[in-house]
Amino acid sequence: EVQLVESGGGLVQPGGSLRLSCAASGFTFSTSVMTWVRQAPGKGLEWVSKIYSDGRTRYADAMKGRFTISRDNAKNTVYLQMNDLKPEDTAVYICSVMVGTTAKRGQGTQVTVSS
Numbered sequence: 001e002v003q004l005v006e007s008g009g010g011l012v013q014p015g016g017s018l019r020l021s022c023a024a025s026g027f028t029f030s031t032s033v034m035t036w037v038r039q040a041p042g043k044g045l046e047w048v049s050k051i052y053s054d055g056r057t058r059y060a061d062a063m064k065g066r067f068t069i070s071r072d073n074a075k076n077t078v079y080l081q082m083n084d085l086k087p088e089d090t091a092v093y094i095c096s097v098m099v100g101t102t103a104k105r106g107q108g109t110q111v112t113v114s115s
Contacts, residue, residue: 002026002104004095009109012085020080020109022095033098034071034078038091039108048093051078085113 008020022034036048049059049069057069068081078095092108 002097002099004097004104004106006093006095006106006109009093009111011112011114013115014086014113016085016113017081017083018085018111020082020093020111022078022080022106024076024078024095024097027097027099027104029076030073034069035096036069036078036080036093037096037105038089038093038111040088040091043091045094046091049080082111085111087113089113 003025005023006020008018010018012018031053033050033052035050037045038048039045047060048063049057049067051057051069051071059067066082066084071078080093090111090113092110094105094108096103096105
């Protein structure tokens, strides 16, 4: 069974930083593309970033230069380092993986950026 468990969210002031983690199990993590998405209150899912099995990364324009995605295949974990956070980054952050043709997602971790 695929399991994705996010952690590391919280309340942070504008300009602050957080590091999110997603612990994965139930599939071959090292060969999988891992993705972070987010969902702000009252809005749909927004793609944030992805990391390929070879370490290549991609970011949404709004996150470039502020967010860094990384992975530790020995720990089956993907990370999202978020710097210079803004109120508009407030959302539930969710990690995701495609298993066959199905997107599997975790429950997410809440990030709130507020003074």
